[in-house]
Amino acid sequence: MNRSRRTGLSAGAAALTLALGAFALAEPAYAAEPTGNDAGASSDQQGGGDETGIYAAARIQYSGAVAKGGSGNVASSDVNWTPPPCWYAPYLGAKDFKKKMSKDIDTSKNTPGMGGTAGSAIGEMERHYEDDYGWTDTPGYKDYNVEKDGEGMFWAGVENPDEPDYLKRKSCTDLPFWVENGEAPPPQYEEAITPEMLAALAYQHMELPDTEVTLAPEAITKVNLPTWAWLDDAAFDEVQATAAINVPGFNIEATTTATPKSLTLDPGTEDATTIPANGECPIVDGRIGEPYAKGRADETPPCGIVYGRSSNGGTFPLKASLTWEISWTGTGQAGPVGLPDGTIEAVQDITVQEAQAVNR
Numbered sequence: 001m002n003r004s005r006r007t008g009l010s011a012g013a014a015a016l017t018l019a020l021g022a023f024a025l026a027e028p029a030y031a032a033e034p035t036g037n038d039a040g041a042s043s044d045q046q047g048g049g050d051e052t053g054i055y056a057a058a059r060i061q062y063s064g065a066v067a068k069g070g071s072g073n074v075a076s077s078d079v080n081w082t083p084p085p086c087w088y089a090p091y092l093g094a095k096d097f098k099k100k101m102s103k104d105i106d107t108s109k110n111t112p113g114m115g116g117t118a119g120s121a122i123g124e125m126e127r128h129y130e131d132d133y134g135w136t137d138t139p140g141y142k143d144y145n146v147e148k149d150g151e152g153m154f155w156a157g158v159e160n161p162d163e164p165d166y167l168k169r170k171s172c173t174d175l176p177f178w179v180e181n182g183e184a185p186p187p188q189y190e191e192a193i194t195p196e197m198l199a200a201l202a203y204q205h206m207e208l209p210d211t212e213v214t215l216a217p218e219a220i221t222k223v224n225l226p227t228w229a230w231l232d233d234a235a236f237d238e239v240q241a242t243a244a245i246n247v248p249g250f251n252i253e254a255t256t257t258a259t260p261k262s263l264t265l266d267p268g269t270e271d272a273t274t275i276p277a278n279g280e281c282p283i284v285d286g287r288i289g290e291p292y293a294k295g296r297a298d299e300t301p302p303c304g305i306v307y308g309r310s311s312n313g314g315t316f317p318l319k320a321s322l323t324w325e326i327s328w329t330g331t332g333q334a335g336p337v338g339l340p341d342g343t344i345e346a347v348q349d350i351t352v353q354e355a356q357a358v359n360r
Contacts, residue, residue: 058091058158060201060244060245061245062202062242062243065241066202067207072205072207072208073206073210073344074324074342074344075344077343084191084200085163086158086170086172087172087197088155088157088172088185088189088192088193089192090154091154093152094144094148094152094178095144095149097154098143102130105126129144130143137186141178148178151249152178152181152183152249153178153247153248155179155192158172159172160201162204181248195252195253195254195331195333198245198252202255203342206256206258208258211320211321212232213230215227215229219349219351220353221353223308224306224307225306226304226305227350228289228291228292228296229304229305230289230303231263231288231289236260236286238260239258240257241255253330255329256339259324260325261324261325262281262288262322263280263288263303263320264320265279267305267307267316267350268317268319273306275302275306289304305318311351314351315351316350316352317348318348318350320345320347321344321345322345323342324341324342324343325341326339
């Protein structure tokens, strides 16, 4: 028997959500066990759950410049861009899925209070996997597709633990579905994991070098005296992070690359002038700014600040934001594809004195 997937789900949406939530998504579908170190660290991200919860078993393997655990230190310049809050990924082969799912269904059927609408929903789900009961774009399965064991996998939802919006994180709630080896997931599952999504996750986990601006004078400067600012050459190495999924019949990966682009200075007070005037120091001849040399105190630096008043015994918080150009390449992608720029910020306390001269 086949019905429209949308109609079938909407007819018992509340019950199905209750039944699924009771044992399939009871705990966050995620676990992370980071290993390695800051330089070339890697971590495995996989499904997770409690003893009664179904979970996606496919690991996302991170390598390269990634944080040891959780999100990295890059902020997107586009406030509207976010990594996926959840996704669908390969879970289990047919025999293992039958063992896990049938056990959970039996447990739920025997749980007190699981009668009425919720009980009917669980029965409908049991028919879906055992008796070929499906919907228009969601076929049912005969005996959990055991005859096709080894020819594909059931996919299930995975949460992004770093997604702050609870509802978004919990939004991949479709029942586990079958995908043949080498085939794309059915088109209705728009959240099925893709190389582009892996690129976004690599971006989210990327750990870039801290932005440490060299200043002259350092820490203490004078009113109306140009303060030179520049970045060490080491800051201009490109940085890469890779995310990959490798399971039987499904292997995809994406590498996200970050390249330094420009430095933006915020003096920490309105009584200051940045050089250039917009505060953005671009890369010129492979570097940002120019190191100060003795005897150039009265020259105008290519990148710097002139403070117009003293900090009155305190300090000004000089914020330096290094913008990185982000792109990715991955499975099936012919060339690099742009992502929103990323930024790394650092704050340095600057003391500004009234004296008009300073020895460097």
